[in-house]
Amino acid sequence: MLDVSHELSLLTMQSLPRELYVRQETMPAGHFFPPHRHDWHQLLYAVSGVLVVDLIGERYFIPPEQAIWLPRGCQHRVYTEYGAELKSLYLDAGYQGLTSETAVVLQVTPLFRELILTAAGFEVEYPIQGYENNLVQLLLRTLERLERNDRYLPWPVSEDLISLCNRLYEQSDSSETSEQLAAGLAVSLRTLDRRFRRETGMSLKQWRLQLRLMQAIELLNTGQSITAIALELGYSSPSPFIYMFREQFGVSPAQYRKQR
Structure with missing residues (x-):
């Protein structure tokens, strides 16, 4: 042994x-x-x-x-x-x-x-x-x-986009618009979207939705309530969060948690 x-x-x-x-x-x-x-x-x-x-x-x-x-x-x-x-x-x-x-x-x-x-x-x-x-x-x-x-989150390779994605990951309740994020990088929204698609294969908007889905799964494996999770992900109330989750996974967050 x-x-x-x-x-x-x-x-x-x-x-x-x-x-x-x-x-x-x-x-x-x-x-x-x-x-x-x-x-x-x-x-x-x-x-x-x-x-x-x-x-x-x-x-x-x-x-x-x-x-x-x-x-x-x-x-x-x-x-x-x-x-x-x-x-x-x-x-x-x-x-x-x-x-x-x-x-x-x-x-x-x-x-x-x-x-x-x-x-x-x-x-x-x-x-x-x-x-x-x-x-x-x-x-x-x-x-x-x-x-x-095949559900995963592609990550960019450019340093400024990596920094942006890391910040969005750490600040899951961020309400910054795509326009504001582009301004923060001193580029136009069109330029940001073009670069983001080239490096990840999806638009910034699609990427942020995928990020929220992945973080929702992460949070649903904790003891937090559905309301607390929705607020932590930046939603104003549970309803839009539940709708988004059901649209993507075919079940509500509560049903997902029950199945787990």
Whole structure:
């Protein structure tokens, strides 16, 4: 069995102790892992809380009904605003069940969730024959069949637009208009929109709506009321927030929370 110091020195490990290695930890509110990469594949999953995963030019919000696949060598930064119970699944670089060379968001089924929770309780060097290995193989086969989700938030690459997006992310209740944001950058609205579309593939207005949707999911995984969430996101009352959420997800915020 590996000793504790080996188990915790993940970034310096040359290889995984088994085909699948599960690391679990509690991330307190405001905690983050700085940008890094691995020599193996990783599946990031939070049993509770929401993970914010930054890649180059992309930001993903990962609630407990989803996980994100990060192929070998993919640089990423992980953050949680309100805290999360993290399960990190590290898979040997030779695993070919998911052939994507880019990050992929996957819908977590109840079966897959239970497989993760069970595997998380195994010893680091679990037996390579018998029950533990059989369950791990089932987990890997199930992973290959998970439905993919392409909802994420593209991030610009220009320093001034990155700064703008970071500020909008941190000030979720901002009521600044697109015209005011353009004036703050000393450019016309037309120029701002053209640059924003070129770097993110969507207009600034579409991007801000997507940001609110992602932050709504993040806040709905806390204990805050629907009214408090609506106000924090800059809505004058719950009604327009509920309408926006239902239009995008097909259910109300309360129904989403109940399903969770």
